[in-house]
Amino acid sequence: MADLDVQDDQTTAGDDAPEQQVRAGAGFWVKVIGLALFDAIVLAVIPSLIEQGATVALISIIVGTLGINFIFLSHRTYAYRWLVPGVVFLTILMVWPIIFSVYVAFTNWSTGNFLTKDQVIEQLTEGGLSLIEPDDAPTLDMLWFEVAPGEFKMLVRNPDTDELFYGSPRTVQDPIPEEIVLDDLEAAAVVDADGDGLPESIDGVEAINTFAVAQKIPDIDSFILDIPGGEARARTLSTARLAQTRFVWDETTEVMFDRLNNENCTEVDAAFSCAGDRINPGWREVIGFGNITKVATDPGFRDPFVRVFTWNVIFAVVVVAFQFILGLGLAMVFQDPKMKFKRLYRSLLIVPYAAPAFISLVIWRGMLNRSFGQLNRALEGIGSFFGLLDLEVAIPWLTDPFWAKVAVILVTVWQGVPYFFLINSGALQSIPKELTEAARVDGAAAPQVFRKVTFPLLMVSIAPLLIASFSFNFNNFLNIFLITGGGPPLTQYAVPVGETDILISFTFDLAVESGRGALYGLASALTIFIFFIVATIAAFSFRFTKRLETIYGNL
Amino acid sequence: MRTRFRVIVGLVLALSLIAAACGDDEGGDTTAATTTQATTTTAATTTTAATTTTTEAATPLLIWADDTREPVLTQVAAEFEAATGIPVNVELVGFGDQRNNAIQQNPTGEGPDIFIGAHDWIGELTANGVIEPVDVGSRGGEFFDTAVSAFSLDGQLWGLPYAIEAIALYYNADLVPTPPTTFEELITICDDLGDSVEQCIGFPSGDAYHHYAFFGSNGGYLFGFEDGVYDAADRGIDSEGAIEGFTFLDTLVKDGYANPDVDYGAMAALFTGGQAAFMWTGPWELPNVQDSGINYGVAKLPAINGDTAVPFVGVQGFFVNSFSEQKALAQTFLLDYVATEDVMVQLFELGQRAPAHIASFDKVASDPDVQAFGASAADGQPMPSISEMSAVWGNLGDAVAAIYNQTADPTSALQTAAEAVTAAIEGSG
Numbered sequence: 010m011a012d013l014d015v016q017d018d019q020t021t022a023g024d025d026a027p028e029q030q031v032r033a034g035a036g037f038w039v040k041v042i043g044l045a046l047f048d049a050i051v052l053a054v055i056p057s058l059i060e061q062g063a064t065v066a067l068i069s070i071i072v073g074t075l076g077i078n079f080i081f082l083s084h085r086t087y088a089y090r091w092l093v094p095g096v097v098f099l100t101i102l103m104v105w106p107i108i109f110s111v112y113v114a115f116t117n118w119s120t121g122n123f124l125t126k127d128q129v130i131e132q133l134t135e136g137g138l139s140l141i142e143p144d145d146a147p148t149l150d151m152l153w154f155e156v157a158p159g160e161f162k163m164l165v166r167n168p169d170t171d172e173l174f175y176g177s178p179r180t181v182q183d184p185i186p187e188e189i190v191l192d193d194l195e196a197a198a199v200v201d202a203d204g205d206g207l208p209e210s211i212d213g214v215e216a217i218n219t220f221a222v223a224q225k226i227p228d229i230d231s232f233i234l235d236i237p238g239g240e241a242r243a244r245t246l247s248t249a250r251l252a253q254t255r256f257v258w259d260e261t262t263e264v265m266f267d268r269l270n271n272e273n274c275t276e277v278d279a280a281f282s283c284a285g286d287r288i289n290p291g292w293r294e295v296i297g298f299g300n301i302t303k304v305a306t307d308p309g310f311r312d313p314f315v316r317v318f319t320w321n322v323i324f325a326v327v328v329v330a331f332q333f334i335l336g337l338g339l340a341m342v343f344q345d346p347k348m349k350f351k352r353l354y355r356s357l358l359i360v361p362y363a364a365p366a367f368i369s370l371v372i373w374r375g376m377l378n379r380s381f382g383q384l385n386r387a388l389e390g391i392g393s394f395f396g397l398l399d400l401e402v403a404i405p406w407l408t409d410p411f412w413a414k415v416a417v418i419l420v421t422v423w424q425g426v427p428y429f430f431l432i433n434s435g436a437l438q439s440i441p442k443e444l445t446e447a448a449r450v451d452g453a454a455a456p457q458v459f460r461k462v463t464f465p466l467l468m469v470s471i472a473p474l475l476i477a478s479f480s481f482n483f484n485n486f487l488n489i490f491l492i493t494g495g496g497p498p499l500t501q502y503a504v505p506v507g508e509t510d511i512l513i514s515f516t517f518d519l520a521v522e523s524g525r526g527a528l529y530g531l532a533s534a535l536t537i538f539i540f541f542i543v544a545t546i547a548a549f550s551f552r553f554t555k556r557l558e559t560i561y562g563n564l
Numbered sequence: 565m566r567t568r569f570r571v572i573v574g575l576v577l578a579l580s581l582i583a584a585a586c587g588d589d590e591g592g593d594t595t596a597a598t599t600t601q602a603t604t605t606t607a608a609t610t611t612t613a614a615t616t617t618t619t620e621a622a623t624p625l626l627i628w629a630d631d632t633r634e635p636v637l638t639q640v641a642a643e644f645e646a647a648t649g650i651p652v653n654v655e656l657v658g659f660g661d662q663r664n665n666a667i668q669q670n671p672t673g674e675g676p677d678i679f680i681g682a683h684d685w686i687g688e689l690t691a692n693g694v695i696e697p698v699d700v701g702s703r704g705g706e707f708f709d710t711a712v713s714a715f716s717l718d719g720q721l722w723g724l725p726y727a728i729e730a731i732a733l734y735y736n737a738d739l740v741p742t743p744p745t746t747f748e749e750l751i752t753i754c755d756d757l758g759d760s761v762e763q764c765i766g767f768p769s770g771d772a773y774h775h776y777a778f779f780g781s782n783g784g785y786l787f788g789f790e791d792g793v794y795d796a797a798d799r800g801i802d803s804e805g806a807i808e809g810f811t812f813l814d815t816l817v818k819d820g821y822a823n824p825d826v827d828y829g830a831m832a833a834l835f836t837g838g839q840a841a842f843m844w845t846g847p848w849e850l851p852n853v854q855d856s857g858i859n860y861g862v863a864k865l866p867a868i869n870g871d872t873a874v875p876f877v878g879v880q881g882f883f884v885n886s887f888s889e890q891k892a893l894a895q896t897f898l899l900d901y902v903a904t905e906d907v908m909v910q911l912f913e914l915g916q917r918a919p920a921h922i923a924s925f926d927k928v929a930s931d932p933d934v935q936a937f938g939a940s941a942a943d944g945q946p947m948p949s950i951s952e953m954s955a956v957w958g959n960l961g962d963a964v965a966a967i968y969n970q971t972a973d974p975t976s977a978l979q980t981a982a983e984a985v986t987a988a989i990e991g992s993g
Binding site: 086120121123124125129132136137138140142148219220223224227228229230242243244245246248250289290309378379380381382405408409496497498500501502503504505521527528 | 623635647648649650664667668671688690691692693694696697699702719766823824825826827830886887889890891892893895899902951954956959961962963965966968969971977980981983985987988
């Protein structure tokens with residue numbers, strides 16, 4: 010398709026092209042149909058977006074779709090066609106999450122502050138979260154009557170007193186009426202043939218069957234019948250609870266009134282405070298730099314942060330160094346023409362890299378167990394082979410602070426060596442033989458050739474990959490999480506943190522199990538710090554590699 | 565000209581496709597549209613009477629359930645639909661995922677109408693406002709008091725309790741003819757067995773939940789509890805009884821009866837493989853043990869330091885999403901269809917968790933496993949459900965891990981944990 014399209018466009022560069030060129034190729038039709046399908050999908054999504062009131066998403070989707078259509082249909086924007094999908098996915102998968110994380114870092118988003126303020130007000134004033142219920146409140150029997158098509162009346166019966174209350178219910182959004190208005194059942198023709206105290210019909214209107222209620226009145230939850238002693242609202246489809254709405258929100262003054270204590274509530278820390286008590290749930294709001302200053306200045310976070318950061322840098326540096334050195338060593342061994350069974354070894358070496366990390370890491374975790382793990386058993390076997398019989402190896406790989414660190418480094422190095430073996434093999438082969446031979450002719454010994462010629466040339470192509478690998482291992486959440494889970498725990502800090510935690514796993518713990526519920530705001534603030542740390546390191550390293558390139562790139 | 569031609573072709577095609585797409589969608593969309601319309605109409609005309617447009621197709625109820633409840637609930641759902649015409653969709657969601665998923669998805673309208681959880685989630689769920697009180701009315705007496713009080717917070721019942729669980733002592737009946745009632749007896753049995761088993765007692769090392777029995781049996785407590793209300797300011801994490809109990813655990817570790825290298829998975833594997841004489845865990849492991857074909861028995865936890873063992877009691881139940889559009893319908897489903905002997909017994913048979921519903925419990929009480937777990941639970945304490953509990957789990961777990969790894973003595977491990985909990989609750993800044 011691509012080829013056809015290119016030809017098509019190149020041969021007709023302008024609008025004044027001969028008319029017969031209009032006969033479009035198959036590629037053109039594929040494009041038109043593809044674009045039409047895309048537009049159709051977008052248009053199918055738009056109604057639901059309008060319904061949900063997602064304005065930002067709606068505008069960006071409309072603008073984006075129009076832009077894509079223009080780019081694909083216009084000649085002048087031809088080159089951008091191949092960039093568009095990349096840019097779109099970059100925006101959705103990278104730019105948007107970054108913007109969102111930054112936004113969250115400036116909010117109090119955490120357990121107890123999950124909802125928006127509107128949702129909190131709705132829950133408190135309309136929902137069943139905060140009702141004042143008398144201790145001995147009876148469960149009322151409830152029936153519904155369709156007095157006119159689409160017009161319903163509600164009947165409740167107090168089973169303790171056999172009293173019946175009948176009338177038109179209001180919705181939860183309506184103001185609480187000054188006085189109770191009910192229909193007079195004395196004057197109505199009430200038929201209770203089976204004598205269970207619940208009428209089968211009132212004024213000739215039959216009661217709706219319990220389950221038909223759910224279908225006829227889907228929003229049954231939102232109705233209230235005011236009766237003496239409180240508000241009757243549906244509990245199930247056939248019963249009602251007698252309670253009183255505790256909170257009333259004044260739209261104009263924006264004040265919450267507490268009917269239990271008969272006073273206005275204040276707003277403290279993004280939640281209503283009524284008579285001195287915090288009312289759950291609270292809402293989320295932008296709190297500015299609070300989270301960021303907390304990470305930077307609060308010793309409860311700063312101290313573990315510094316400790317984790319130090320280990321994080323050590324971990325990433327050591328891991329990348331070993332991966333690189335071992336990978337390079339292997340690559341050089343494989344360069345040797347005398348080496349036999351290269352293909353077999355090479356296939357075996359790829360295994361750690363090719364095996365899904367989820368599986369291999371969990372297996373490693375088992376192998377590292379002190380008493381039952383194969384690693385200690387294997388070491389014992391090696392020990393006895395070398396004559397150190399009855400040597401009991403009990404290295405606490407997962408539970409000792411030092412050995413746990415060794416364990417995560419060991420496994421991560423094991424995982425990454427094949428990658429460096431592969432890229433080093435490629436890079437070594439791309440170094441011109443003449444250069445090393447010339448050096449040998451000039452009288453350099455093998456180590457000298459390696460140090461002065463091979464290695465610098467190798468670094469030109471490998472250095473950027475070392476940086477990438479460093480950034481990757483700096484944020485190697487999976488390995489830490491699956492091998493040690495960050496443990497063994499460091500108990501002297503108030504936040505959950507372990508000896509092998511790196512910044513990203515520390516952030517994860519903070520976000521999901523901080524001991525104070527989920528602290529998304531604070532965790533996002535931490536990720537901003539991590540971003541700047543990684544970005545700074547990467548920037549420095551790239552500047553360094555650039556220098557390498559200017560020195561050796563011309564060779 | 566060419567460009568124009570292309571634009572036209574594209575637009576025509578696009579429009580025709582849209583028309584086709586909309587045509588197909590019509591059936592599905594009308595329900596939503598009429599429902600919205602119904603709501604607005606009722607709001608506008610309530611002074612006269614509640615009005616609503618009749619919709620023939622009812623919106624289905626959505627339930628999240630894990631694999632130990634999903635099959636039973638799917639069956640109940642079918643019965644419910646046959647009786648009422650209202651469809652119920654049961655979606656398989658892992659037990660551990662339900663809490664966070666509910667917190668995140670309920671407010672966005674993506675959540676279920678009903679989900680299943682443990683009573684100790686209630687603090688966090690209510691702090692986030694994502695569950696609705698469940699009103700069992702006069703039927704509270706049909707459930708064990710422990711279950712009802714575990715599901716209550718601030719004077720409200722926050723879910724329909726259905727199962728009570730606590731850990732007990734599994735034993736390999738081939739190796740142990742009569743189960744021990746005290747730890748002294750247990751240790752004697754282990755000493756007699758000697759090297760014939762890999763690890764005599766399997767404890768899931770480093771886990772706070774399973775080791776609460778040591779913490780609580782000699783008088784340790786987490787939060788003060790009076791008149792059904794927890795006092796988060798009265799914390800007993802480093803109380804004398806707790807230290808005494810953990811010192812006992814420390815001795816077990818030192819003497820090798822409790823092994824730091826046996827985690828939950830290793831424990832289950834050792835026991836089902838006949839390599840452990842005892843296992844220290846709850847009824848959720850029962851289906852696995854039964855499948856292994858091992859000759860097992862379950863006994864009440866042995867006395868610790870001469871005191872009756874006090875394990876954590878967990879109560880599981882059904883929660884109603886406070887953002888659900890059909891709370892009354894959800895409650896009808898729970899009260900009239902789930903809270904019945906039949907369904908409760910079926911749920912027991914699938915998940916092996918003792919019913920919280922008294923009549924159903926009586927039906928299955930003859931089962932010796934149920935009796936043993938029940939006896940353990942009867943002496944237990946419900947896990948505190950207040951949101952401050954989330955500060956305890958990690959720190960208490962760290963203390964247990966420290967004892968297992970012998971990196972701290974029981975007193976300092978618990979004092980460190982107590983300080984960390986205080987810092988977390990009072991907010992160290």
